[in-house]
Amino acid sequence: MKVLTTVAEVKSFVRAVKKAGKTIGLVPTMGALHEGHLTLMRHAKKNADVVIASVFVNPTQFGPNEDFDAYPRGFSRDCEKLDSVGVDAVFHPSAEEMYPKGYTAYVTVDGDITNKLCGAKRPGHFRGVATVVTKLFNITEADKAFFGQKDAQQVVVIKRFVRDLNMNVEVNMVPIVRAEDGLALSSRNKYLSDKEKKAALVLSKSLKEAQKAFKSGKKSVTELKALITEKIQAEPLAQIDYIDIYTFPDLEECEMIAKEALVALAVKFGTTRLIDNTILGGE
Amino acid sequence: MKVLTTVAEVKSFVRAVKKAGKTIGLVPTMGALHEGHLTLMRHAKKNADVVIASVFVNPTQFGPNEDFDAYPRGFSRDCEKLDSVGVDAVFHPSAEEMYPKGYTAYVTVDGDITNKLCGAKRPGHFRGVATVVTKLFNITEADKAFFGQKDAQQVVVIKRFVRDLNMNVEVNMVPIVRAEDGLALSSRNKYLSDKEKKAALVLSKSLKEAQKAFKSGKKSVTELKALITEKIQAEPLAQIDYIDIYTFPDLEECEMIAKEALVALAVKFGTTRLIDNTILGGE
Secondary structure, rough: OOOOOOOHHHHHHHHHHHHOOOOEEEEEEEEEEEEEEHHHHHHHHHHEEEEEEEEOOOHHHHOOOOOOOOOOOOOOHHHHHHHHHOOOOOOOOOOHHHOOOOOOEEEEEOOOOOOOOHHHOOOOOHHHHHHHHHHHHHOOOOOOOEEEEEHHHHHHHHHHHHOOOOOEEEEEOOOOEOOOOOOOOOOOHHHHOOHHHHHHHHHHHHHHHHHHHHHOOOOEEHHHHHHHHHHHHEEEEEEEEEEEEOOOOOOOOOOOOOEEEEEEEEEEEOOEEEEEEEEEOOO | OOOEOOHHHHHHHHHHHHHHOEEEEEEOOOOOOOOHHHHHHHHHHOOOEEEEEOOOHHHHHHOOOOOOOOOOOOHHHHHHHHOOOOOOOEEEEHHHHOOOOOOEEEEEOOOOOOOOOOHHHOOOHHHHHHHHHHHHHHHHHOOEEEEHHOOOOHHHHHHHHHHHOOOOOOEEEEEOEEOOOOEEEOOOHHHOOOHHHHHHHHHHHHHHHHHHHOOOOEEEEHHHHHHHHHHHHEEEEEEEEEEEEEEEOOOOOOOOOOEEEEEEEEEOOOOOEEEEEEOOOOO
16 A cells, blocks of 8 residues: 655556546545444445545644544554555645645535534534545545545535536445444544443434334424434433434425435533434435 | 537536547636637647637626626627637536536635735635636646736636645636737726727836836835826826735735736726736746
């Protein structure tokens, strides 16, 4: 596996791949890789000739009081994992390489899909995501890119700016990977104490119950929200940030679920904020 | 010459060109073509295998009280001109094709290069320019693109987001084309009465004087600005919008010109706002 740290190195690698008529699959990550990431890599391997992973903790998508500094980093372990699943090249740039002095261009996605959920709770987050992902798309000239459903709103935002700005990349959403006990895999799970980790199981359990209720005919957003809220509030260590249900993929408000809906939640356990979701009518 | 009106048509045209191993040159325009535009086309012909021109009066770069509705349009005349200089394809989309229902993604360039000159006078203008040009770059997969120095700040902005967002296109600035009497060619010259047109010659004359003064050793921005201002104020029909001098291409303030500097001005004649510029030390 090639380790590339500059934009120029990636562009030269990409030129050779394109010249050979091969397709490129990209999996952007912030490192601290777990099985969820490796599942994305395997999807990319299956659907593209050459797979590039990026490992970059992107400063522009963190708010001033968020966990940018604390975010887990471990590049050599990440490389071993990427190598083990057959990734062809990893792009691991410095912040200065991505945002040189005088940096000033951003991609923004306004409106209904960013003014709620994590978009409302983390101002500037999706501008940071859209900008870094645009850069990675341009640097790698990816034909296909793979993102986890764990960050469902992120996927909606990325698909939107790819469509709006007419980018030439196919964006694929890969289902959430969960531990055996149901906890959605996340690099931030490392922050949790054993007690918090156990308490956090309430997230997947409540989403599972919502799925069950939906399948047995409950279509009212108010009722489904109440069901989840009640279950999570019963867990003493859980502090709810948001629990919301919107149409998927347009993230519009609705009273009764007609087709697909995203149930998304953000809940804090101690100082750790976890997100999880499920798509009703779509799984 | 092919006339293409949908994004899909252009993408299919582009795929065939790329498959044949040919390069693409793009010249974005808002139509109402004059010799300045045709000079851009000839530059593109000389530097790329296949030339695509776009003709699109982009609504997102006009302010609410600007001349979007009045902006001159004449697509069949434009086509004749494009055909005559050997342009291979023209992209002439509707506003709905470019900005479909639910459109919400934009490219922004913040900071020093957009907070002055036309960026200060036309809020949102460069966001509209950056967005539509990004779309055109993605739609056409242009290897090279050509823009006129007439809109020098626009070129600076485009070069900046191309660099910052790591786009794979080479941006070329082509010198201003002037009528024999010195007036910089512009689609907006059509708005001028004969009297105003004659008065507008003060713009190129004052820029020429500034060049002369600079070449004979005058490097003080204050003095050069005063020289131009005095000359333009002596023309009764001229109402100055701005006359400014900044370093080029970073558009930073300076007192003494060390290397290259952009002298840019916007002046109204009646209801028509004209811009013109010259680069000191660079021409």
